[in-house]
Amino acid sequence: MAQHQVNYLKDGGLPVALTTIDKVVNWGRSNSIWALTYGLACCGIEMMASGASRYDFDRFGTIFRASPRQAELMVVAGTLTKKHAEFIRRLYDQMTEPKWVISMGSCANTGGMFNTYATVQGVDRVIPVDLYLPGCAPRPETLQYAVMMLQQKIRKEPASRSQKPKRLM
Amino acid sequence: MQQSNRLRPFFENISFDREDNELVLNFGPQHPSAHGQLRLMLHLQQEQITKAHPDIGYLHRGMEKMAENMIYNEFMPTTDRMDYIASSSNNYGFALAVEKLIGLDVPRRAKVIRMLLLEVNRLMSHLFWLATTALDIGAMTVFLYAFREREYLMDLVEDYCGARLTHAAIRIGGVPLDLPDNFMTDLRKFLDKVPENIKDYEDLLDKNRVWLMRMENVGVISKEMALSWGCSGVMLRASGVQWDIRKEEPYELYDEVEFNVPVSDKGDNYARYKLYMAEMRESAKILYQVADMYEGTSTELMAHAPQYISAPKLEIMTQNYALMQHFVLVTQGMRPPVGEVYIPTESPKGELGYYINSQGGPYPYRLKLRAPSFWHTGILTDLLPGHYIPDVVSIIGTTNIVFGEVDR
Numbered sequence: 001m002a003q004h005q006v007n008y009l010k011d012g013g014l015p016v017a018l019t020t021i022d023k024v025v026n027w028g029r030s031n032s033i034w035a036l037t038y039g040l041a042c043c044g045i046e047m048m049a050s051g052a053s054r055y056d057f058d059r060f061g062t063i064f065r066a067s068p069r070q071a072e073l074m075v076v077a078g079t080l081t082k083k084h085a086e087f088i089r090r091l092y093d094q095m096t097e098p099k100w101v102i103s104m105g106s107c108a109n110t111g112g113m114f115n116t117y118a119t120v121q122g123v124d125r126v127i128p129v130d131l132y133l134p135g136c137a138p139r140p141e142t143l144q145y146a147v148m149m150l151q152q153k154i155r156k157e158p159a160s161r162s163q164k165p166k167r168l169m
Numbered sequence: 170m171q172q173s174n175r176l177r178p179f180f181e182n183i184s185f186d187r188e189d190n191e192l193v194l195n196f197g198p199q200h201p202s203a204h205g206q207l208r209l210m211l212h213l214q215q216e217q218i219t220k221a222h223p224d225i226g227y228l229h230r231g232m233e234k235m236a237e238n239m240i241y242n243e244f245m246p247t248t249d250r251m252d253y254i255a256s257s258s259n260n261y262g263f264a265l266a267v268e269k270l271i272g273l274d275v276p277r278r279a280k281v282i283r284m285l286l287l288e289v290n291r292l293m294s295h296l297f298w299l300a301t302t303a304l305d306i307g308a309m310t311v312f313l314y315a316f317r318e319r320e321y322l323m324d325l326v327e328d329y330c331g332a333r334l335t336h337a338a339i340r341i342g343g344v345p346l347d348l349p350d351n352f353m354t355d356l357r358k359f360l361d362k363v364p365e366n367i368k369d370y371e372d373l374l375d376k377n378r379v380w381l382m383r384m385e386n387v388g389v390i391s392k393e394m395a396l397s398w399g400c401s402g403v404m405l406r407a408s409g410v411q412w413d414i415r416k417e418e419p420y421e422l423y424d425e426v427e428f429n430v431p432v433s434d435k436g437d438n439y440a441r442y443k444l445y446m447a448e449m450r451e452s453a454k455i456l457y458q459v460a461d462m463y464e465g466t467s468t469e470l471m472a473h474a475p476q477y478i479s480a481p482k483l484e485i486m487t488q489n490y491a492l493m494q495h496f497v498l499v500t501q502g503m504r505p506p507v508g509e510v511y512i513p514t515e516s517p518k519g520e521l522g523y524y525i526n527s528q529g530g531p532y533p534y535r536l537k538l539r540a541p542s543f544w545h546t547g548i549l550t551d552l553l554p555g556h557y558i559p560d561v562v563s564i565i566g567t568t569n570i571v572f573g574e575v576d577r
Contacts, residue, residue: 038199040206041228041573042253042334045297049323052300052316066200084206084227087199113247116231137253137334 240502402519
């Protein structure tokens with residue numbers, strides 16, 4: 001029998017934190033969102049600006065990757081045309097789960113000012129979207145705020161199960 | 170409603186017929202170094218390209234058709250989304266074409282502000298070009314440096330018009346706003362640093378072994394080739410043709426400022442890179458001179474032409490007739506006289522021209538955009554064969570194509 005007992009949970013005890021697996025996994029996921037470089041038009045320039053020196057996206061753990069296999073976030077930045085629509089769907093399907101989509105800018109949200117024969121009136125007709133980001137073009141701060149909102153969303157999801165199928169609009 | 174599973178791309182302009190032993194490589198349309206949505210069909214013998222076929226239209230948004238259903242002022246924000254790296258140059262080209270069509274004379278202060286915006290946009294565009302091209306070739310530091318400076322310029326434009334990227338800062342007949350108080354001091358502060366900033370980039374790149382190997386004697390465009398493919402801007406000047414529309418057909422105040430047009434006869438990627446750097450220095454020089462012109466101009470910002478241009482706000486608020494005219498101009502739009510006009514301007518990427526055919530109505534009967542990048546994409550057909558795959562990236566980089574402009 002031990003002569004003295006150590007209270008591990010008191011100050012000065014062992015550095016132990018109690019948590020759930022879900023929380024740990026979600027903490028990791030939400031702080032290392034790697035985004036696919038999906039600059040389609042003007043918003044892509046602001047997406048680059050948010051990755052560049054002043055706005056520095058790396059602070060959020062968001063690093064732009066050029067391969068869908070390495071990315072879990074697709075920021076659709078710009079106008080989606082009907083000619084391109086097939087490719088966005090294919091690239092979305094190539095991304096590994098869990099995956100999320102931010103629709104950046106008016107064109108990606110609803111077609112924006114381009115209500116013409118050539119543009120898809122919102123990417124949510126082709127791929128499921130998690131977050132809509134208004135603006136034409138949204139500022140880099142706005143994109144970073146969107147990523148922070150997405151982080152909150154990720155932290156609420158159960159990490160141990162596969163993602164629920166999302167629906168198209 | 171569109172059905173997403175029925176959307177099929179068009180392939181009729183791409184031939185998939187293969188000769189023996191050739192690999193057909195699909196480059197794009199979503200390639201990180203394709204500068205937008207360029208799709209290249211490359212035929213390869215080993216690593217060498219034998220045939221290149223640029224496929225465009227992935228960002229076609231139907232702007233020219235949109236223009237036919239819009240009053241002239243309404244189309245102005247759409248021009249922003251063409252060459253979105255330097256939106257004010259597009260605004261300006263359109264405004265100038267309409268002004269020529271109706272024969273307007275713009276007040277001097279508006280001209281000075283337009284010149285400032287144009288040259289600030291040129292600097293922004295060239296910095297962006299440097300950043301992305303360096304990033305494609307692997308010089309990440311230059312990307313971060315150039316974007317740092319570009320943000321200062323965006324702050325300047327934001328001070329003026331409130332937008333970072335899509336400015337819509339120029340109106341038909343002048344400019345909507347006067348410069349804010351601190352604009353000139355901020356601009357001069359920035360300009361003082363431009364030479365040393367450019368020296369920083371050149372220190373990193375000029376003698377860099379990797380940079381030289383990727384740039385020197387790669388993508389050589391001969392003079393004949395550049396002329397026959399309709400190149401303009403730096404693409405043309407790097408091939409030894411002294412042609413700058415700011416000098417040849419001066420518009421705005423370009424005949425009053427002193428600047429050189431840098432020319433090189435090498436025609437390769439490196440020559441284009443050096444020209445971009447030299448043009449940034451020239452832009453700074455122009456900006457210094459234009460900043461001095463601002464003092465002593467009268468405060469008028471919009472041309473006086475009640476038939477086409479709304480009166481200043483004060484008059485609209487106090488005079489009944491000005492209010493009525495403003496109402497008609499906003500609801501029905503101006504009606505330029507019957508005629509057609511083509512006005513080229515020297516945008517950062519080359520000759521940006523607007524052709525407007527007016528039938529006397531409030532909408533243009535036909536509006537055609539002559540965007541430099543379109544022609545610079547075409548040249549890839551002739552330029553790429555004989556090069557290797559890594560060269561494709563650096564050649565696309567130095568052609569400085571932007572797909573909002575190519576596809577419109």
